[in-house]
Amino acid sequence: MGIVMNIGQAADASGVSAKMIRHYESIGLVPQADRRDSGYRDYDPEDVHRLSFVRRARDLGFPLERIRVLLGLWGDPTRSSAEVKALALTHIEELEEKARHLQEMADVLRGLADACDGDGRPHCPIIEGLEARSVPASSPSGERPISRSSSTRLPSRRSPSPGRR
Amino acid sequence: MGIVMNIGQAADASGVSAKMIRHYESIGLVPQADRRDSGYRDYDPEDVHRLSFVRRARDLGFPLERIRVLLGLWGDPTRSSAEVKALALTHIEELEEKARHLQEMADVLRGLADACDGDGRPHCPIIEGLEARSVPASSPSGERPISRSSSTRLPSRRSPSPGRR
């Protein structure tokens, strides 16, 4: 009856690619679309509205799992704005943490680059900086795992054997 | 003859996990390690030095493909520091661009969060902000693809048919 669009039109209207709309449906982020007899998906304005919501949340960097929660709050008339705000603040923290981390890396590198003449000669503080001392950068959430505890396992120089290289 | 380590020791010494060392070797980022008769990989101090170099470059956010180039410059006595500097500056630009993008998203969201009471009531400017106007954010390199040109294909309200929902 009402205005009905196929996936391409819904994609254009919402800003979410058809590929992604299908994907969001497959992971249950958005409900399964109605189908025409032909198998084509059908979208009405409400569907498009929801997709636009997802699109804007993605534009703000929300990961899909958090958007799943946001969609739940969106459609829940009994939600408290406190829940939404808490979710948003958590996300803001993560965004700023990542931004800080990136900027920190850029700053360290800028320091090395500033010390580099950038001429035709091979001497280069940047290369030396990579070769030598560890980067002080206080890594963010994505903390470096430290591979494994060294502990017991030690050097063990191999006695005269097949020789290497 | 010299000091020889197996992959776990090289991992501890370089800060690159054994898993990653094997991966770097598989994609040709680092040369194939020597093997003992048993099949175990062998690493000498030079190998560990190279792995440490990779590790520091990763810590500074260099993608592996750029590290591949860096390793080439590192081992090239005829390199010009200008080449290295250019690579570094390009990378710095990218890092700052990403940092800006993240911070921009955080700022927009902060604006919405500031307007949200965060109390027990459902009214929430954050949800409304996601629902309504598009986020002005000037996206960085990772530009939003715009799904597809709308062009010809238009609405086409389906005339009285099998009815939906």
Added chain:
DNA sequence: TGCGCGCCTTCCCATCATGGGAAGGTCAAT
């Protein structure tokens, strides 16, 4: 000699969000 534990090997799968492309069916206008 043999046991056992911790290391090594390869191989496959998962992450996160997105896109590319193939093979084949549908729709609407000519």
Added chain:
DNA sequence: ATTGACCTTCCCATGATGGGAAGGCGCGCA
């Protein structure tokens, strides 16, 4: 009826990393 744009599903790729399985190796200790 033909054509071209659209739709369908399915598989694969990205980038860097990790998890885990199945089976072999190394070495200390009884």
